[in-house]
Amino acid sequence: MKRQIVLAFALICPFLLYAQEVFINADFVSNYMWRGIKCGSASVQPTLGVTAGGFTISAWGSTEFSDKNNEIDLTLEYEYKRLRLIINNVFYQGEGETFKYFNYQAHSTNHTFEFGAEYAISERFPLTAAWYTIFAGNDYRENGKRAWSSYCQLSYPFNVKDIELSIEAGFTPWDGTYADKFNVNNIALKASKALQITDRFSFPLFGKVGFNPYESTAYFVVGISL
Template sequence: MKKQIVFIAILFCTAFAQAQEVFVNADFVSSYIWRGIDSGNASVQPSLGLNWKGLTVYAWGSTEFREKNNEIDLSLEYAYKNLTLYANNYFTQTEDEPFKYFNYNSHSTGHTFEVGAGYMLSEKFPLSVSWYTTFAGNDYRENGKRAWSSYCELSYPFSVKEVDLSIEAGFTPWESFYSDKFNVVNVGLSATKEIKITSGFSLPIFGKLIANPYEEQVYFVFGITL
């Protein structure tokens, strides 16, 4: 295991050295809502990654301010024209389920592995359709069979008076992590605006109004990006 960690670290260092762009930022959010699911209280959510010829590799995390719940995800994205491919490794642990990071046993791990694809119709009509499916990790139905948890989302960005807006709707096609059958689980409207602080510094703020029709819940999230 130590050799594997050293090898991965060397790969990351090499990748960062060859990257066209390296980015680091953090969001501070009033609550953590993911695909219409309540996933945590007020949190800080940092990210660190790199871009290289259409390929984006990054780590993303979420840590609550009041509890010890946290998440760390490793993601790989490749964009070619209007098509984007995704591969994600999600890892979560809570006070009730303190998973160990290097435990990859299917029924006791805190990891789930997902692949997906997204396609934007055109620049003039930027409607995007994305599909994600979990293929490995702790993702099982009550009968012990793999759930193949899947999520499909449609999103459309637009702007109104210097405010960037986006509407989205997401559903799950069958019984899985998201729902006990086909259901719409996420309907949302988000808005992002940069607040000018000085002549050379602006602070992006955002708000998201989210509804989960399946759970009959509505959320409002406020966030700041640094």
């Protein structure tokens, strides 16, 4: 564990010396929905990150107000023009679970490691295609074989007057975390608008309505960003 902590700081400290931006923000959401799956109730979700030369290192978390479900994601991103590459380490701990954070053993850890790629076609036609696959950690089928759980999504942003909108559709290509075979598991519409409170202060309000055809469920989330 000590070696892992030392290695993490050895990688982050040089990055901080060349940082172009350090950012911190937080969302407050009525429900925690992720790719059409409910992962928690009302939550606070902070982000702390640093960028340098096209790279971004960030930590994102989600903590419920009423229950004890917690998540922390550590992410490394690289962006070049319209392409974004992502490596994500997700650690989720539900109420009553006692997983240790620094346990990375394949069949007993509650970490998952995911690789993702996103590509936007053009500025005039900003359709974004994305593919994410879990390549390590707690991601196994009942037969003990690695699932390689994957999620694919198409999203398209647009504006109606002063409201920012985005429509997205996601599916999983095979048996894994999201479904037991190929299935569409997320269709959603998101809207956001900056609410002007005073001449100097405003904050974004957003809402998202979606459906999970695989689970035959619907959801609506509202939140604010600070």
